[in-house]
Amino acid sequence: MKEISCKLLVIGAGPGGYVSAIRAGQLGVDTVIVEAGKLGGTCLNVGCIPSKALIHAAEEFEKVSHMAGGKSPLGISVAAPTLDLGKTVAWKDGIVSRLNSGVAGLLKKAGVKTVHGWATFRDGKTVAVETETGVQVIRAEAIVIATGSAPVELPFLPFGGPVISSTDALALSEVPKKLAVVGGGYIGLELGMAFAKMGTAVTVVEALPRVLAQYDAELTRPVVKRLAQLGVEVMLGAKAKGVKGDALLVETADGKSAKIAADKILVTVGRKPVTEGWGLDQIDLDMAGKFIRIDDQCRSSMRGIFAIGDVTGEPMLAHRAMAQGEMVAEIVAGHKRSWDKRSIPAVCFTDPELVTAGLSPEEAKALGGEIKIGLFPFAANGRAMTKMGEDGFVRVVARAENHLVLGIQAVGQGVSELSAAFGLALEMGARLEDIAGTIHAHPTQGEGFQEAALKALGHALHI
Numbered sequence: 001m002k003e004i005s006c007k008l009l010v011i012g013a014g015p016g017g018y019v020s021a022i023r024a025g026q027l028g029v030d031t032v033i034v035e036a037g038k039l040g041g042t043c044l045n046v047g048c049i050p051s052k053a054l055i056h057a058a059e060e061f062e063k064v065s066h067m068a069g070g071k072s073p074l075g076i077s078v079a080a081p082t083l084d085l086g087k088t089v090a091w092k093d094g095i096v097s098r099l100n101s102g103v104a105g106l107l108k109k110a111g112v113k114t115v116h117g118w119a120t121f122r123d124g125k126t127v128a129v130e131t132e133t134g135v136q137v138i139r140a141e142a143i144v145i146a147t148g149s150a151p152v153e154l155p156f157l158p159f160g161g162p163v164i165s166s167t168d169a170l171a172l173s174e175v176p177k178k179l180a181v182v183g184g185g186y187i188g189l190e191l192g193m194a195f196a197k198m199g200t201a202v203t204v205v206e207a208l209p210r211v212l213a214q215y216d217a218e219l220t221r222p223v224v225k226r227l228a229q230l231g232v233e234v235m236l237g238a239k240a241k242g243v244k245g246d247a248l249l250v251e252t253a254d255g256k257s258a259k260i261a262a263d264k265i266l267v268t269v270g271r272k273p274v275t276e277g278w279g280l281d282q283i284d285l286d287m288a289g290k291f292i293r294i295d296d297q298c299r300s301s302m303r304g305i306f307a308i309g310d311v312t313g314e315p316m317l318a319h320r321a322m323a324q325g326e327m328v329a330e331i332v333a334g335h336k337r338s339w340d341k342r343s344i345p346a347v348c349f350t351d352p353e354l355v356t357a358g359l360s361p362e363e364a365k366a367l368g369g370e371i372k373i374g375l376f377p378f379a380a381n382g383r384a385m386t387k388m389g390e391d392g393f394v395r396v397v398a399r400a401e402n403h404l405v406l407g408i409q410a411v412g413q414g415v416s417e418l419s420a421a422f423g424l425a426l427e428m429g430a431r432l433e434d435i436a437g438t439i440h441a442h443p444t445q446g447e448g449f450q451e452a453a454l455k456a457l458g459h460a461l462h463i
Contacts, residue, residue, distance in 0.1 A: 001136050004113070006032045008332050009127060009140035011119045011278065014041020016309035016321025017146035018103050023329035025110025032138055034129050036118040039103040041148050043318040045096055046167040051190060053092040054170060055349055057083075058194035073388070083198055086173045121279030124302050142304045142332050145292065146325065147278060149271040149310035156242045157182065163243060163265045166191060172264070176200050180248040180262035182240045184211030186348040188268035189223065193351050196230040203233040203260050205240050205250055212348065216360055222391040222411050223350045230351075240267075273311040288313060296339045298328050306331075320344050343426035345419035352392050353415045357422040358407030361397050370400035372432070374456025376448045378412045380463045383443040389413025394448035396432065396456055403432040403457070410448070418446060432456050 010021045013035035021033040038045050061083050070077035107114055115138070117131035127143070129136040151165040159165050164172075169191050177200065181192040184206030196202045204211065204227075211227075211234060212220045227234055237253030247259040273291050286293045286301035291313040298306045306328045309321030320341065327337045348354035364371045377393045378384035384392075392412025398405045408422040425435060435453035440446050447462075454460045 001134050003137045003139060004032060004115075005139045006030045006113070007141045008032070008144065008329070009034070009138055009142070010144045010146060010325075011127065012041065012146035012148055012309075013039045013103070013107075013114070014146060014148045014309060014321065015043050015318040016148075016325040017041065017144065018107060018325075019322045020144050020146065020308065020325030020329045021112045022106050022110045023326045024332060025107070025112040027329060027333035027335075029329065029333050031111070032113045032115060032140070033107065034115045034117065034119040034127070034138070036116070039100050039107070039114070040096075042150075044099050044103070046170055048318055049099060050092050050096055050170045051166070051187075051194075052349060053095055054088065055190060055194045057088045057091075058197040059351070062197035083175060085175050085198070089171060089173065092170070119278055121282040124283050124305060127279075142306065144325070144328055145278075145300070145305065145307040145311060146309050146321065147274040147311050149273050149316055151267070152270045152272050154182070154240070154267055154269060157240060157265065157267050159267070161243075162246065162263065163267060166266070166268055169195075169264075169266050176263040178262045178264075179203070180205060180260045180265045181268060182248070182265065183268040183270070184208070184234065184236075185214070185268060185270065186212065186350070186354075188266065189227075189350045190348070191266060191268070192232060193227065193230060196232050197351075201231070203235065203262070205235050205238045205248070205260070207237065207239050209236055211236070212350075212354070215348070215354060215356065216362065216409075219354060219356075219395075219409055219411050222352050223354065225391065226351050271310065271316055273313075275311060297331055297337065298324050298339060315341075315344060315346055317344060317346060343423050345423045347416045347419055349416065352389065352412045355410045355415050355419045355422060356407070357409075357419065358405070358426045359397060360407055360409065361395075364397045364399075364406045367406075371406070372398045372400050372403070372456040374398075374432070374452040374454065374460070376451035376455055376460065376463060378445065378448060380451075381443075381445055381448050383445050383447070384412065386443070387413055387445075389445075394418070394452040396435070396449070396452040398432050398456055405430045405432065405435065405453075408449070408452075412445065412448075414445065418449060421446060421449060 007030040008024050010017045010033040024031040064081040067076045067078045068080040117129040119127045119129045127138045175198045179200045179202045181188045181204045184204050192202045239251045241249040248265050250258045292307040294312050308324035310316040330337045345357040375395045379390040394410045397407040432453045440450045
C-alpha cells in the first residue's frame with residue numbers, strides 16, 4: 001500500500017478521538033483517524049448510549065408493571081405486561097447503528113480520512129495499520145492517542161460462560177432470573193437496578209463498606225433506599241472468590257463463606273486504560289501509574305504526541321474526552337488553548353440519578369476556610385411531586401467569604417438534565433447571588449437549584 005502522510009493522526013474513534021478529528025477537519029487540518037472496531041468507541045457501542053437505552057426500557061416496564069391491577073396512584077390500570085428483551089436489544093442496536101452512521105457522516109463532512117484497522121506505532125511519527133487489505137503505513141506531524149479503556153477482568157472470575165462484562169450484559173437475549181453483580185460502583189448499580197426492574201432477582205457484592213463509595217453518603221442515601229424497594233440484596237464488606245456451577249462464591253464481611261445462586265455473574269469492578277497492543281514499547285512516553293501522563297494541553301512527554309480520554313486517567317467520562325479532543329485539534333491548528341477540569345459534571349444513571357460538579361463539601365472543607373452549604377429537598381418541589389419523584393435534593397457548596405460556588409450536587413429523578421446548569425455555573429465562576437438572582441421557570445425541578453443557593457444565603461423561600 002502507498003504510504004499516507006498527514007498533519008494529524010488520531011488513533012481511536014471513540015468520543016474523544018472522533019471529536020478531535022472532526023474539529024481538526026473543520027479547521028482545515030489534514031486529518032486521518034484509525035479505528036479497529038466500530039466508530040464511536042465504547043461509549044456509543046457498548047457503554048453510555050446502549051446502557052441508557054436499556055435503563056429507559058427497564059423504567060418503562062416497571063411503570064407499566066405498577067399500573068397492573070389498578071395499584072397506581074395515578075388511577076391508571078392495565079393488564080400485566082411482558083418483556084421481550086430480544087426486541088429491546090434490537091431497538092437499542094438500531095439507535096447505536098444510527099449514531100455509528102452519524103459519526104461516519106460527520107467525519108466525511110469534515111474531510112477526515114477514516115482507516116479501519118489496528119494501529120501500531122513504529123516510531124514517534126509513524127504508525128502501521130493492519131487493515132483487511134494489508135498493512136497501511138501512516139506518517140503524521142502530530143498524533144493523538146485515544147485508545148480508551150476496557151472492563152477490568154478478575155483472574156478468579158474470567159469473562160466467559162455465566163461470568164459477563166457490562167458489554168455482554170447489554171446484549172443478553174433473555175432477562176436472567178438471578179443476577180449477581182460484583183462491584184457496587186456506578187456501572188454495577190445502573191445495570192443491576194435496570195435488571196431488577198425487569199424482574200431479575202439481583203444481589204450486589206461490594207468489598208467496601210458502602211456502595212457508590214466515590215460519592216458522599218448523604219448523596220447516595222436515596223439510591224440505597226431505592227435498592228431496598230426494588231428487592232436488590234446488597235452485601236457490603238464482601239469479597240467475590242470465584243464461581244462454582246451456577247453460584248458465585250463469596251466471603252462475607254464476617255469472614256464466612258457463602259454461595260449466591262446466579263444465572264449470570266456481572267463483573268463491574270472498574271475499567272483499565274488500553275495501553276497494550278498498539279506499540280507503547282516502540283515510543284518513550286512517561287506514565288502516571290497505568291495511565292499516560294499529560295499536561296494541561298494533553299501533551300505527552302514526546303513532542304508531537306498527545307493523549308486524551310480514558311487512557312489518560314480519571315475521570316473516565318466521554319464528555320471529558322470530547323473536551324480534550326476538541327482542544328487538541330485547536331492546538332494542532334495553531335490556536336491557544338489549555339485544559340481545565342474543575343467543572344466537569346459526572347452523572348450516575350441509577351434510580352434516582354446522581355449528578356456532581358466541582359467539589360463535594362468534604363473536598364471544599366479540605367481547601368481551608370469556611371464554606372456555606374445550601375440544600376433543597378425535592379419533597380418541597382411541586383414538579384417533583386407531580387412526577388412522583390420526591391426523594392432527593394440539590395446541594396450547593398460555596399466559599400463563605402465571597403460566596404463563590406465551588407461545587408454542586410443533586411440526587412433525584414431526572415436530575416441528569418440539571419448537569420448542564422451546574423457545569424455552566426462553575427465554568428462562569430458563579431456566586432450564590434448569581435444563581436439565586438436567576439429567574440428559574442416554574443414548575444420545574446431546576447427551581448431546586450435556585451432554592452439551594454437561597455438556602456445557603458439564609459433566605460430560602462419554599463422551605
